[in-house]
Amino acid sequence: MTVIRQQDFIDSIEDALQYISYYHPLDFIQALEKAYHKEQNKAAKDAIAQILINSRMSAEGHRPICQDTGIVTCFVKVGMDVKWDKTDLTVQQMVDEGTRRAYNNPDNPLRASIVADPAGARKNTRDNTPAVVHLDLVPGAEVEVMIAAKGGGSENKTKMAMLNPSDSIVDWVLESLPKMGAGWCPPGMLGIGIGGTAEKAAVLAKESLMDPVDIQQLIDKGAETAEEKLRLELYEKVNQLGIGAQGLGGLTTVVDIKIKSVPTHAASLPVVMIPNCAATRHVHFHLDGSGPADIKPPKLEDWPQVTWELGSNVRRVNLDTVTPEEVQSWQAGETVLLSGKMLTGRDAAHKRIADRLNKGEGLPEGVDLTNKFIYYVGPVDAVGDEVVGPAGPTTATRMDKFTEMMLSQTGLLGMIGKSERGDATVESIKQHKAVYLMAVGGAAYLVSKAIKKARVVAFEDLGMEAIYEFEVEDMPVTVAVDSQGNNVHKQGPAIWKVKIEEMADAK
Ligand code: SF4
Numbered sequence: 001m002t003v004i005r006q007q008d009f010i011d012s013i014e015d016a017l018q019y020i021s022y023y024h025p026l027d028f029i030q031a032l033e034k035a036y037h038k039e040q041n042k043a044a045k046d047a048i049a050q051i052l053i054n055s056r057m058s059a060e061g062h063r064p065i066c067q068d069t070g071i072v073t074c075f076v077k078v079g080m081d082v083k084w085d086k087t088d089l090t091v092q093q094m095v096d097e098g099t100r101r102a103y104n105n106p107d108n109p110l111r112a113s114i115v116a117d118p119a120g121a122r123k124n125t126r127d128n129t130p131a132v133v134h135l136d137l138v139p140g141a142e143v144e145v146m147i148a149a150k151g152g153g154s155e156n157k158t159k160m161a162m163l164n165p166s167d168s169i170v171d172w173v174l175e176s177l178p179k180m181g182a183g184w185c186p187p188g189m190l191g192i193g194i195g196g197t198a199e200k201a202a203v204l205a206k207e208s209l210m211d212p213v214d215i216q217q218l219i220d221k222g223a224e225t226a227e228e229k230l231r232l233e234l235y236e237k238v239n240q241l242g243i244g245a246q247g248l249g250g251l252t253t254v255v256d257i258k259i260k261s262v263p264t265h266a267a268s269l270p271v272v273m274i275p276n277c278a279a280t281r282h283v284h285f286h287l288d289g290s291g292p293a294d295i296k297p298p299k300l301e302d303w304p305q306v307t308w309e310l311g312s313n314v315r316r317v318n319l320d321t322v323t324p325e326e327v328q329s330w331q332a333g334e335t336v337l338l339s340g341k342m343l344t345g346r347d348a349a350h351k352r353i354a355d356r357l358n359k360g361e362g363l364p365e366g367v368d369l370t371n372k373f374i375y376y377v378g379p380v381d382a383v384g385d386e387v388v389g390p391a392g393p394t395t396a397t398r399m400d401k402f403t404e405m406m407l408s409q410t411g412l413l414g415m416i417g418k419s420e421r422g423d424a425t426v427e428s429i430k431q432h433k434a435v436y437l438m439a440v441g442g443a444a445y446l447v448s449k450a451i452k453k454a455r456v457v458a459f460e461d462l463g464m465e466a467i468y469e470f471e472v473e474d475m476p477v478t479v480a481v482d483s484q485g486n487n488v489h490k491q492g493p494a495i496w497k498v499k500i501e502e503m504a505d506a507k
Contacts, residue, residue: 001081001082001083001141002079002081002082002083002141002142002288002289003082003083003084003085003289004082004083004084004085004143004287004289005084005085005086005289005291006084006085006086006089006094007292008287008291008292008293009094009098009143009287009292010094010097010098010101011098011292012098012145012285012287012292012293012295013074013094013095013097013098013099013102013145013147014098014099014101014102014105015102015292015293015295016098016102016145016147016283016285016293016295017072017098017099017102017103017110017147017149018102018105018108018110019283019295019297020147020148020149020281020282020283021063021064021065021069021102021108021110021149021281022058022059022061022062022063022064022065022108023058023059023283023297023298024055024058024059024065024279024280024281025212025213025280025281025282025283026298026302027212027213027214028189028213028255028280029052029055029302029303029304030213030302030304031213031215031255031256032048032051032052032055032187032255032278033052033304033306034255035048035187035245035251035252035255036048036049036052036304036306038251038252039244039245039250039251039252040250040251040499041244041248041249041250041251041492041496043248043249043250043333043478043488043492044244044245044246044248044249044250044251044252044492045245045250046308046335047245047246047248047440047443048187048245048252049306049307049308050308050440050443050446050476051245051278051440051442051443052303052304052306053306053307053308053443053446054440054442054443054444054445054446054447055303056300056303056304056305056306057445057446057449058390058445059298059300059303060300061445062107062108063108063380063383063386063389063390063445064108064110064111064380064389064390064444064445065279065281065390065442065444065445066151066277066278066279066390066392066441066442066444067111067377067378067379067380067389067390067391067392067394067444067464068111068113068151068152068153068279068378068392068394068444069103069110069111069113069128069149069380070113070148070149070150070151070152070279070281071113071114071128071131071132071149071150071152071155072095072099072128072129072131072132072147072148072149072150073131073132073134073147073148073149073150073206074095074131074132074133074134074145074146074147074148075134075136075145075146075147075207075210076091076095076133076134076135076136076143076144076145077136077137077138077143077144077145078091078135078136078137078138078143079137079138079139079140079141079142079143080137080138080139080140081140081141082140082141082142082143091133091135092130092131092133092135095131095133096129096130096131099127099128099129099130099131100127100128100129102128103127103128104127106383107383108383109380109381109383109389110128110149110380111128111378111379111380111381111389111464112124112125112126112127112128112463112464113128113152113378113464114128114129114130124463134203134206134207141288141289142286142287142288143286143287144284144285144286145284145285145286145287145293146207146210146282146283146284147282147283147284148209148210148281148282149281149282150206150276150281151185151277151279153183153184153185153277153394153395153418153419153441154183154184154185154188154274154275154276154277155274156183156184156395157180157181157183157184157275158202158205158272158273158274158275159176159180159272159273160198160201160202160270160271160272160273161176161270161271161272162198162268162269162270162271163269163270163271164269165266165267165268165269167269169192169194169230169269169271170230170233170234170237172271173190173192173234173237173238173273174237174238174241176273177190177238177241177243177253177273178241178243178493180275181247181397181419181420181489182243182246182247182248182418182419182420182441182489183395183397183418183419183420183441184275184277185246185277185278185279185418185419185441185442186243186244186245186246186247186252186253186254186275186277186278187244187245187252187253187254187255187278188254188255188275188276188277188278188280189209189213189254189255189256189257189258189275189276189280190234190238190254190257190258190273190274190275190276191205191206191207191208191209191258191259191260191273191274191275191276192205192208192230192234192257192258192259192260192271192272192273192274193205193206193207193208193259193260193261193270193271193272193274194259194260194261194262194264194269194270194271195261195262195263195264195269195270196262196263196264196270197264197265197268197270198270198272200262200270201270201271201272202272202274204260204261204262204272205260205272205273205274206274207260208258208259208260209258209274209276209280209282210282210284211258213255213256214256215231215232215235215255215256215257218231218232219232227259227261230257230259231257231258231259234257235254235256235257238253238254238257239251239252239253239254239500240497240500240501240504241253241493241497242492242493242494242495242496242497242498242499242500243493243496244492244493244496245278246418246419246438246440246441247419247420247489247492247493248478248488248489248492248493249488249491249492249493249494249495249496249497250492250496251496251500277441277442278441278442278443279442283295310335310337310476311335313334313335314335314336314337315330315334315335315336315337316336316337316339316474317336317337317338317339317340318339318340319338319339319340319341319342319372319373319472320340320341321340322340322371322413323371324371324413324433327413327414327433327434327435327483328433328483330435330479330482330483331479331482331486332479332480332481332482332486332487332488332491333478333479333488333491333492334478334479335476335477335478336437336476336477336478336479337474337475337476337477338373338416338437338450338472338474338475338476338477339472339473339474339475340471340472341372341469341470341471341472342372342373342374342375342416342469342470342472343367343369343372343373343374343375343457343467343468343469343470344374344375344376344377344379344466344467344468344469344470345374345375345376345467346376346377346378346394346398346399346465347398347399347465348459348462348465349458349459349462349465349466349467350399350402350406351402352364352459352462353367353402353405353406353410354402354405357405357409363410364458364459364467365458366457366458367457367458367467368411369406369410369411369412370410370411371411371413372411372412372413373412373413373414373415373416373437374406374412374414374415374416375393375415375416375417375439375470376393376394376395376396376399376415376416376417376418377391377392377393377394378394378464378465379391379448379454379464379468380444380464381464382454386448387448387451387452387453387454388448388451388454388468388470389448390444390445390447390448391444391447391448391451391470392418392439392440392441392442392443392444392447392448393416393417393418393438393439393440393441393447394417394418395417395418395419395441396415396417396418396419396420396421396436396438397419397420397421397422399415399417400421400422400424400425403415403421403425403428403429404424404425404428407428407429407432407434408432412434413434413435414434414435414436414437415434415435415436415437416436416437416438416439416477417436417437417438417439418438418439418440418441419438419441419489420480420487420489420490421436421480421481421487421489426481426485426487427485429481429483429485430481430483430484430485433483434483435479435481435482435483436479436480436481437477437478437479437480438477438478438479438480438488439475439476439477439478447475450472450473450474450475450476451470451471451472451475452471452472452473453469453470453471454468454469454470454471455468455469456468457469
C-alpha cells in the first residue's frame with residue numbers, strides 16, 4: 001500500500017498549472033516549427049511566427065501563453081493499492097485547492113474564467129474553480145495525473161454526432177471542420193473519441209488530446225490498426241482543406257489527429273471531436289508516495305529562434321486621428337500597425353451597452369466610441385512593472401449579435417478580435433464602411449508588449465470583462481474584413497484549398 005500525502009497532491013496540481021500556463025509542450029512547439037518552415041501563405045506563416053515568438057517569451061518570462069488561461073481539466077488515475085494520508089478532502093476538492101493556489105499565485109496570477117450558475121447569473125468564482133475532474137480507479141500503487149488548461153475558444157467548437165454505423169467518420173469530420181471557423185485558433189490538434197455512449201465519446205476525445213504529438217512517427221512506421229489508418233487519413237485530408245493558421249488559408253491546420261475508441265452498441269456510432277488550440281497546454285505526472293511531482297522545466301534552447309519581419313508595405317495607423325475616409329482605403333489581408341488609444345470590451349460589456357442603449361441611457365460615462373476602435377479582449381492581471389498581463393484577442397464571432405448596434409449607434413469605426421465574422425456581420429461592416437481587424441489568437445503575451453498604458457474606464461465590477469482604455473504602440477493586426485466586405489477568412493481557405501489540390505496534382 002502506497003501512502004500519498006494530500007499536500008503533495010495539491011502542491012503538484014498547483015505546480016503543474018503554473019508550469020503549463022507558460023510552457024507549451026515541447027513536442028507541440030517542434031511540430032509548429034515544422035509547420036512554420038513548410039508554410040507558403042505569408043499571412044499564415046506570420047501568424048505561426050507570432051505564436052512561436054510568443055511561446056518563447058512566455059517560457060522566458062513565466063507569464064501566460066494566452067490571456068485565456070483555461071478551464072482546468074484533470075484526469076486522475078488512482079491505483080487500487082493507494083492510501084491517502086488524510087481523507088477530509090475528496091480528489092475533486094484537492095484538485096480545486098491546487099487550482100485555487102495556482103490561479104492566485106502572486107508572481108504569475110492566471111485569469112479566473114469560471115462562472116458559477118452558468119444558466120443564470122454567471123458569476124465569476126474568482127479562483128478558476130471548480131476544475132473538471134475525471135477520476136478512475138486503476139491497478140497499481142501510484143497516482144497518475146494528466147492536467148490541462150483548456151481555452152474556451154477551442155472548447156466551444158466541440159462537435160458531437162450519433163452517426164449511423166455505416167456512416168463515414170472521415171466525411172463527418174471534413175464536413176464539420178469548415179463550419180467550426182477559426183475561433184479554435186488553429187494550428188492545433190483534433191481529439192476524436194469514438195464509441196461507448198455519447199458522454200463516453202466526449203471524455204475519450206478530451207483524453208486523447210493529452211497524448212504527445214507523434215503523427216510523424218506514425219507516418220514513418222505506417223498504420224497497422226483501423227484507428228491509425230483513420231488518424232493518417234484525417235491528418236492528410238484535414239490539412240488539404242486549406243483552413244490554415246488562424247483560418248487565413250494555408251498548409252497546416254492541424255499538427256496531429258488523436259483518436260481513442262471503445263466498444264459501442266451495434267446500433268450506434270457516437271463520435272465527438274474536440275479541437276486543441278495554438279495554446280495547447282497539458283502536463284503529466286505520477287505520484288509514488290516519495291513527495292510532490294518533480295516537473296522539470298524544459299530547456300529554452302529547444303525553443304526555435306524564429307524572427308518575424310514585418311516587410312516594407314506595412315501601414316502605420318494613428319488611432320487618435322484616424323478618419324472614416326482613411327479606414328475605407330485599407331485592403332483585406334493588409335498588415336497594419338496600430339498606435340494610440342483604443343477601448344476594450346467583450347461579451348459582458350457588450351451586453352450591458354446593449355441594455356443601456358435599448359433603455360435610451362446612452363453609453364456609460366467616459367466611453368466615447370466616435371471614430372474609435374474596440375478590442376475584444378479580457379486581459380490577465382498585470383504583475384510587477386507590467387502595464388497589463390497577456391492580452392490577446394477573444395473570438396469576435398460572439399460579438400456578432402451586437403455589431404450592427406455598435407456600428408449604427410455609437411460612431412465606432414472598427415473592431416479588433418480573432419477568427420471570422422458571420423455573413424450578416426460582414427454585410428453590416430460593409431454597409432457602415434467600417435473594418436474588422438484580426439490579431440493572432442494564442443500570441444497574447446507578445447500582444448501585451450505593444451500596450452503601453454491601460455486604465456479601466458467603465459464597468460469595473462466586470463473584472464477582466466470591464467471596458468479598458470489601452471494606449472498601444474505598433475500593435476500588429478491584419479485587415480480581416482475591409483470596408484467593401486472583402487473577407488480574408490472566406491477568401492484565404494478557398495484559395496489555399498485549390499492551391500493544395502494543384503500541388504497534389506503536380507506531384
Ligand atoms: S489560443 Fe485561442 S482558443 Fe486557445 S486559449 Fe487562447 S484565445 Fe482561446
